[in-house]
Amino acid sequence: MSRCSIPARIIIIATKLQFKKETVMTLRRAEKKDYKYVKKLYREAFPLIERMPFSMRRRNQEKGKTDILVACAGSKPCAVVITSWNGDAMLLSYLAVDPAVRGQGIGSQIIPALAQRYSDKRIVLEIEKPDEKKPETVRRKNFYLRNGLEETDIEITLAGVPMELLTLGGKVSEAEYLDIYRETIGSALTSLLVKIKYSKW
Numbered sequence: 001m002s003r004c005s006i007p008a009r010i011i012i013i014a015t016k017l018q019f020k021k022e023t024v025m026t027l028r029r030a031e032k033k034d035y036k037y038v039k040k041l042y043r044e045a046f047p048l049i050e051r052m053p054f055s056m057r058r059r060n061q062e063k064g065k066t067d068i069l070v071a072c073a074g075s076k077p078c079a080v081v082i083t084s085w086n087g088d089a090m091l092l093s094y095l096a097v098d099p100a101v102r103g104q105g106i107g108s109q110i111i112p113a114l115a116q117r118y119s120d121k122r123i124v125l126e127i128e129k130p131d132e133k134k135p136e137t138v139r140r141k142n143f144y145l146r147n148g149l150e151e152t153d154i155e156i157t158l159a160g161v162p163m164e165l166l167t168l169g170g171k172v173s174e175a176e177y178l179d180i181y182r183e184t185i186g187s188a189l190t191s192l193l194v195k196i197k198y199s200k201w
Contacts, residue, residue: 025109027081027117029061030068034077038068041080045096049159052185057082065184071110078106081114086183089176090118092125111147115168122170124177129155129162141166155198162197 030038039054060066065086071079078101082094092114097106114123130138145151149166154174156163165177174196181190 024074025106025113026072027069027110027113028072030070030080034070037077038070038080041096041098042082042094044099045080046094051094060084060184071106071113073101073106073109079110081110083114083118084180084184085121086176086179088121089172089180090121090123091177091180092123107143108147111144111149111168115148118169122172123149123168124152124165124172124180125149125167126156126158126163126165129164153198154196157195157197159193 035058042051042054057066057068061068066082066084069081069083070077071081077098079095079097081092084091084093095107095110125144127141127144128134128137130141132138144166149168150171152165152167152171154165154177156165165172178190178194178196181194185193
């Protein structure tokens, strides 16, 4: 990553397109024809320090360690999702919603679509530790809890940023979480960037 993938945050920006409520949300693996769209949204949504080089993401996908997904409402791309895994534990690394579809519930539709696609896996994601002085961090956690994720009692720092872990489909231990990073970025970089601050496991 530039330095690393930080949390799976939903990034939403401005808006004109309208999707009907009955539009079906689907997730498909990005193909070569999608890369321009994916890279643009990936780079616009996340600061340089928070993202792995896209070329590394593509290599990990080719090795079967990562999925780069395009979320579509009907036939229209509306978001990018990037996941990585080790065994049946999967990290939701990035979720970026297209600027054109703000406020249309896209994020709330993507979560169950992910759960269905990865029904054989336990999903873990990182969120910035909620801080009343930063209301968006509180809203973000509440969003995920409303959409079925659960607290884990695991707190970390990721590239120096205080985080906590949430899961969907079953608990993921700190060891399993760290193994996902080791599998995708290597042990040395994992040790440098990811620190377990607190865990009841």
